[in-house]
Amino acid sequence: MAHNDNAATINITDEEIDHICEEFGNREGAVVQILQTIQDKYGYVPAEVLERVGEDLGIPHSKMFGVLTFYSQFYREPRGKFILKVCVGTACHVRGAGLLVDKIKENLHIEEGENTEDMMFTLEPVSCLGSCALAPMAMVNGNTYGKLSGDKMVDLLKQFREESAGEPETEASPAS
Amino acid sequence: MATQTVEEMAAGLFRDVAIPTIHIGMATCGLAAGARSIEELVVKELEKRGLEARIIPTGCIGMCHNEPLLDITMPGMYRVSYRNVKALIIPQIFDAHFVKGEFAKKYAVCQIPIAGHKPFEGLPLMAETGFFRGQVKIVSSRCGLIDPSSIDDYIATDGYKALRKMLTEMTPDMVIDEMTKSGLRGRGGGGFYTGLKWKLTRQSQGEEKYVVCNADEGDPGAFMDRSILEGDPHSVLEGMLAASYAIGNAKKGYIYCRAEYPLAIKRLRKAIDDARERNFLGDNILGTGFSFDITIKEGAGAYVCGEETALLASLMGERGMPWPKPPFPAQKGVWGKPTVINNVETLGNVGHIILNGGDWYASYGSEKTKGTKTFALTGSVKNSGLIEVPAGTPLRSIVFDIGGGMLEKKIPFKAAQLGGPSGGCIPASGLDTPVDFENVIAAGAIMGSGGIVIMDEASCIVDTAKFFLKFTQDESCGECTPCRVGSKIMLEILTRITEGKGQEGDLDELIRLSMYVKSNSLCGLGAAAPNPVLSTIRYFREEFEAHIRDKHCPGTVCANLIKYVVIEEDCTTCGLCEPVCPTGSVTWDKGEVAHINLETCIRCKACVDACKFRAII
Numbered sequence: 073m074a075h076n077d078n079a080a081t082i083n084i085t086d087e088e089i090d091h092i093c094e095e096f097g098n099r100e101g102a103v104v105q106i107l108q109t110i111q112d113k114y115g116y117v118p119a120e121v122l123e124r125v126g127e128d129l130g131i132p133h134s135k136m137f138g139v140l141t142f143y144s145q146f147y148r149e150p151r152g153k154f155i156l157k158v159c160v161g162t163a164c165h166v167r168g169a170g171l172l173v174d175k176i177k178e179n180l181h182i183e184e185g186e187n188t189e190d191m192m193f194t195l196e197p198v199s200c201l202g203s204c205a206l207a208p209m210a211m212v213n214g215n216t217y218g219k220l221s222g223d224k225m226v227d228l229l230k231q232f233r234e235e236s237a238g239e240p241e242t243e244a245s246p247a248s
Numbered sequence: 249m250a251t252q253t254v255e256e257m258a259a260g261l262f263r264d265v266a267i268p269t270i271h272i273g274m275a276t277c278g279l280a281a282g283a284r285s286i287e288e289l290v291v292k293e294l295e296k297r298g299l300e301a302r303i304i305p306t307g308c309i310g311m312c313h314n315e316p317l318l319d320i321t322m323p324g325m326y327r328v329s330y331r332n333v334k335a336l337i338i339p340q341i342f343d344a345h346f347v348k349g350e351f352a353k354k355y356a357v358c359q360i361p362i363a364g365h366k367p368f369e370g371l372p373l374m375a376e377t378g379f380f381r382g383q384v385k386i387v388s389s390r391c392g393l394i395d396p397s398s399i400d401d402y403i404a405t406d407g408y409k410a411l412r413k414m415l416t417e418m419t420p421d422m423v424i425d426e427m428t429k430s431g432l433r434g435r436g437g438g439g440f441y442t443g444l445k446w447k448l449t450r451q452s453q454g455e456e457k458y459v460v461c462n463a464d465e466g467d468p469g470a471f472m473d474r475s476i477l478e479g480d481p482h483s484v485l486e487g488m489l490a491a492s493y494a495i496g497n498a499k500k501g502y503i504y505c506r507a508e509y510p511l512a513i514k515r516l517r518k519a520i521d522d523a524r525e526r527n528f529l530g531d532n533i534l535g536t537g538f539s540f541d542i543t544i545k546e547g548a549g550a551y552v553c554g555e556e557t558a559l560l561a562s563l564m565g566e567r568g569m570p571w572p573k574p575p576f577p578a579q580k581g582v583w584g585k586p587t588v589i590n591n592v593e594t595l596g597n598v599g600h601i602i603l604n605g606g607d608w609y610a611s612y613g614s615e616k617t618k619g620t621k622t623f624a625l626t627g628s629v630k631n632s633g634l635i636e637v638p639a640g641t642p643l644r645s646i647v648f649d650i651g652g653g654m655l656e657k658k659i660p661f662k663a664a665q666l667g668g669p670s671g672g673c674i675p676a677s678g679l680d681t682p683v684d685f686e687n688v689i690a691a692g693a694i695m696g697s698g699g700i701v702i703m704d705e706a707s708c709i710v711d712t713a714k715f716f717l718k719f720t721q722d723e724s725c726g727e728c729t730p731c732r733v734g735s736k737i738m739l740e741i742l743t744r745i746t747e748g749k750g751q752e753g754d755l756d757e758l759i760r761l762s763m764y765v766k767s768n769s770l771c772g773l774g775a776a777a778p779n780p781v782l783s784t785i786r787y788f789r790e791e792f793e794a795h796i797r798d799k800h801c802p803g804t805v806c807a808n809l810i811k812y813v814v815i816e817e818d819c820t821t822c823g824l825c826e827p828v829c830p831t832g833s834v835t836w837d838k839g840e841v842a843h844i845n846l847e848t849c850i851r852c853k854a855c856v857d858a859c860k861f862r863a864i865i
Contacts, residue, residue, distance in 0.1 A: 101583075103565040104548055108507075142567040142725070143548035145507055161468030162665065162701045163626035165715055171853075199551065199719065201508055202471035203277045204626035204701075205312030205633050214510060216280035 084114060086124055093128040100129050103139055107146060116147040152187045152194035154232045157211040161200030164208040168221075172208050173197055175222035179229060192236065193229070252406050254374070254385075258327065258393060259363035260404035266323055267300050268345070273317035273392060274305035275478040276511050277471075277633075281315035289338050290318070299346060307479020309392025311379060312633035314357060317392075320345050326367045327360040329374070360393070379631050382649055384612060386620050387596040388636045391479030396515050399522040402482040408528050410602035411489050415536040418602075420450065423494040427598070429606025431618030435472075436462055436554070436591030437667065437696040438772075439617075439685045442598075445588060448578040449495040452586035457498035459491045459540075460582065460589040462559055463505035463512070466551040467668030468719060470699030472622040473592035475634045477505070477512035480596065481519035485529065485542060487595025490602060491588050492540045499539055502582070504559050506547040516544055551669075551723035555771050556589045558725070569727050570771035591697070593622055614640030617684035621695065627665075627702035628655045640687070644679040647702060658862065659704040662803075663787070667696025669716045669723075670776030672783025673709065692783040694776070708805035709788040710795050714742040716780035720773060731774030734765035738781060746806040750796030755785055804865060807851040814842050818863035825855035825864060 092109050096102035106125055111117055117140060126136040140146045156176060160169045173184070176195050180188050187194045203209050206218025210225070217228060252260075262269065270290055274283050287303065294301055311317060314331030320341065321327040328351045330341055337355050344352040351359075351368050358374045359367060367373070374380050394401035402408070414423055428443030449457065461484060465473040477484065484503070492498040505513050520542055523529040531539045545563055552558045553568040560581055562568035581587020597619065601609045610618040617639035623646065626632045630652035637646065643664060647653070654661055663673040666683075672693035674681060681691045688695045703712065721735045738761050741754050762778030769775045785792060794800045801809035814825075819841045826836040833849045836842040844855070844864070856864045 099565075101563075101565040104562065105545070105565075108546060108548060138567050139565070142569075143550050145549035162668070162699070162715065163469045163632075165468075166627055166701065166703060166707055166712075198508065199466065199723075200468035200470065201276070202465070202474040203280045203312070204469055204471060204624060205277055206280045206315070207626065209280055216276055218277075218280035 084110075084118070084121055089121055089124045090128055093125060098129055100131060103129060103131065103136070104143070107140060111146060116150050119148065150187070150191070152191050153236060154192060154212055155194045155196055157196050157198045157201070159199075159201045159203075159207070159209050159211070160197045161204065161207075163204035164200075167207040169197075169208040171222055172210070172220055172225055175225050176229070179226055192233065252389075253363075254389070254393075255361045255363040257389065257405045258360060259365075260406075261394060261401055262321060262362055262365070263404070265302070267302060268323065269302045269304060269319075269321040269327075271304050271306045271319040271321070271327070273308060273315055275308035275475060276509075277308055277312045278315045278317065279511070283316040285335075286316045286318060286333050286338070289335055293338055293342055297342065297346065299342075304395045305397070306394065307391045307396045308475045308634055310383075310388065310475075310634040310636075311357070311631070313631050314633075317357075319360070320351075321362070321365075322349075324365055326362055326365050326373075328368065328371065329357045329360065330355045331357045378652055379633070379635075379650055382641065382645055383636055384620050384638050385636050386600050386609070386612075387476060387483070387593055388479070388622055388634065389600075390483065391475055391634070394480065396479050396481055397518050399482060399519070399526060402480070406603065407482050407599070408486060408526075410599040411486055411528060412534060414490060414493055414602055415534055415538055420494045420496065423490060423602065424450065426602055426606040427494070430597075430601045430609035431606070431613070432594065432597055432601065432609065433617065433685065434591060435593035435597070435621065435697065437670070437694065439695075442590065442594055445578060445590070446491060446494045448576075449586050449588045452579055454586055456583075456585045457492075457495055458582040458585055458587040459488050459495070459498045459501040460560070460563065460577075460587055461488055461501065461503040461595055462554065462556065462589055462591045463503050463509075464547050464554040464559060465509075465592070465697065466506060466554045466723075467670075467697055467699050469624060469626055469665070469701045470668055470697050471624045472634060472698045474509050474512055475622070475624075476592050476596050477509065478515055481512075481515045482523065483596045483599055484516075484592055485519055485523055487590070487598035488542060489528070489533075489540055490598045491590060491595070493538060495586070495588050497538060497540070498588070499541070501540060501542040502545050502563055503542060504545045504547060504553070504563055506553075507549060513544060513546060520544070550725070551719075552725045552771070552773050555773055558771065559589070560587065567725070569725050570773070572770055593698075612638045614638075614682060614684045614687075616686050617695075621683070621698060623683075623698040623700050625651050625700050625702070627700075628659070628704040628707070629653070629702040630655050637683075639684040640682040642679070643674060643681050643683055646683065646700065647679070651702065654702070654704055656704065656706075659706050661702065662705045662707060663703045663709065663712075665693070665701040665703060665712065665780075666699070667694035667779070668699045669719045670694060670772070670779055671696050671699075672779045673703070673712065673787060674783075675787040678787075692786055694779070706803055706805075708746075708801055708803035709784045709791045710742065710746055710801070711803070711805045713781045713784045714739065714746055717742060717777065720777040724774065724777075728768075728770040728774060730765045730768040731770070731777060734761055734769075735774070735777050737761060738765070738778065742781070745792065745795050746801075746808070748795070748799045748806075748808045750792075750799075752796070754796060755789070755792055759785060804856075810851045811846055812844050812849060812851070812856065812864055814844060815863045815865065816841050818861050820861055820863070822860075824858045824860065828854040828858040830854065 433439045558568040558570040833845040
């Protein structure tokens with residue numbers, strides 16, 4: 073799954089970008105896949121990278137920007153270490169996904185689509201993850217968690233914090 | 249019946265197996281329920297006891313409400329299914345099978361028959377349980393039974409037999425004839441006849457043609473395609489091979505799968521690699537001169553890409569914007585070439601139809617909707633999961649027989665939402681509607697791709713309409729004004745109503761806008777966006793009016809319209825509600841009925857959830 077361990081700055085050389093584009097034969101039709109590959113590797117697609125891909129493929133920047141912003145899974149900004157994809161599909165909605173999202177917002181002091189200041193978490197409500205029988209559910213860095221409640225979510229957040237290596241554990245001090 | 253029975257199919261999986269087999273449900277639903285740790289525990293338990301057994305992951309058998317699921321097959325015996333398996337009960341299951349030679353009665357759901365094996369006494373067969381009785385499994389027949397990452401399991405259950413038959417005994421026209429006879433219609437919701445679609449693409453001029461599998465299952469509350477891709481990926485490949493052969497040997501196929509389904513993509517990749525290795529894909533397939541290969545394209549998060557022309561645009565690296573038809577993909581699709589585009593479930597049916605004949609398939613179902621349909625049954629229903637029933641099965645038997653009735657016995661059925669954001673709600677008075685394309689439309693919803701969300705009296709119809717409209721609003725690509733702006737204004741009105749600011753005339757305005765958006769939008773997304781609003785106003789007008797006139801939400805969902813009260817007769821004075829209130833609005837003294845101060849209440853619902861006696865409403 074896409075994640076970036078050090079979100080502050082990323083170094084991608086033009087050669088690396090060229091290399092990725094070449095892997096897809098510099099084909100215009102592969103632009104979505106190229107951007108996906110870049111994002112999988114680096115966590116997001118910085119503006120200068122987007123420009124370089126456009127140059128490699130011979131696509132105007134306006135069009136590149138259009139493609140990037142059309143799809144909800146592309147990010148132009150760095151994201152947290154743990155991406156909290158909370159399902160807000162129908163079945164989860166009727167079983168209280170809204171409360172789950174509220175709980176996270178309250179606990180982490182962030183809004184939808186935002187990162188915590190320490191770049192630990194990103195809150196990303198998503199439409200149906202397809203495990204409706206276990207509603208409400210969430211997917212965090214590729215792992216699924218079913219039958220959640222507000223309290224279970226808070227426990228999970230704590231667990232992720234503890235798991236995170238090199239991060240000294242501080243009691244309930246989310247970025248504010 | 250020409251098709252393999254469950255017994256025969258299962259027998260293929262256990263031929264020459266002398267040791268016990270343990271199947272663990274490892275589709276996304278199983279994993280979310282903790283199947284991975286169950287697997288680790290099983291491995292440890294086997295080691296501890298010094299036993300030898302095969303551990304095989306399977307896809308979803310449909311009983312999502314019973315996950316994690318674990319099946320044990322002792323040599324020569326039927327396969328026993330255990331539900332909601334936890335660490336504590338694993339030793340008991342092991343004792344029963346490995347020590348006592350019986351089964352753990354307390355935790356077993358059913359047994360799956362295997363031809364040539366013996367049944368256990370006192371345990372119902374799979375087909376005898378409430379959940380499976382009434383189901384007819386064709387496209388989902390292998391899901392949950394086989395190891396989806398094993399091509400041998402697929403072949404052992406008649407897999408790729410249809411391909412061989414087609415390439416050696418049938419002409420492309422014969423394949424199209426069988427598909428036409430079967431009456432199979434697009435299972436993604438469109439309902440276009442598959443045989444006709446293939447025929448039209450066959451008639452299109454040009455050497456270069458393409459087959460595209462639409463696996464961009466985006467309807468919230470729908471996971472039929474995910475289950476098939478995760479549980480039986482080869483069946484989809486076989487369907488694509490047939491489509492390619494029928495339309496005049498398209499050399500190349502694409503599977504466009506949404507990125508939210510990482511496991512499905514993984515299973516597909518493995519299936520494609522294995523199929524290539526066995527020469528079911530690639531050049532000169534089975535030495536017949538027929539060549540076909542498949543590439544997976546991952547979606548990037550855009551619901552509209554489930555619409556076929558938008559999907560094709562996205563496939564070619566563009567913004568996923570739909571184009572007005574004609575030209576139809578059958579004439580001009582990928583790279584401007586004739587393209588057949590079918591949904592996962594449609595393609596999954598194809599192998600079964602070729603093998604058993606179109607007439608056989610058409611013997612199931614209703615007059616205009618032949619065969620079976622899978623549904624993702626979810627919401628406030630007891631047995632939620634993936635089901636497959638003959639088209640035309642009444643909604644009532646889906647909810648109350650297969651679904652086992654309402655999740656909470658005390659709260660009655662209110663509505664079934666069918667067809668996701670393009671569909672509508674069917675109320676209790678419509679429970680006898682036969683679920684097929686035509687009858688569901690007449691009832692004001694659509695069968696769609698197969699999502700059925702059950703709502704009870706504790707849910708709010710206005711909130712549901714708002715939910716779906718917000719979804720389509722978010723996902724509107726913005727190309728045409730009726731959809732982009734119309735849905736936005738409608739959403740604003742609905743939001744106002746749920747906030748207690750509804751006005752007289754709002755409903756008429758909603759209906760007027762709905763008709764406008766419906767008839768003027770460019771693609772299916774916009775044309776269907778008003779459906780959830782129209783169908784809910786049609787059946788639940790009083791509930792809308794209660795919100796608008798009385799500022800009251802009967803389902804107690806809309807926070808601004810809720811006034812929580814304690815029902816004195818039902819309150820047992822237990823006091824559970826008091827400590828959970830974050831604002832101290834609930835007051836209670838020992839032996840006294842609790843009281844809620846509405847001035848300070850923030851409608852968080854914590855007290856309602858805490859009350860075990862439903863005394864707070």
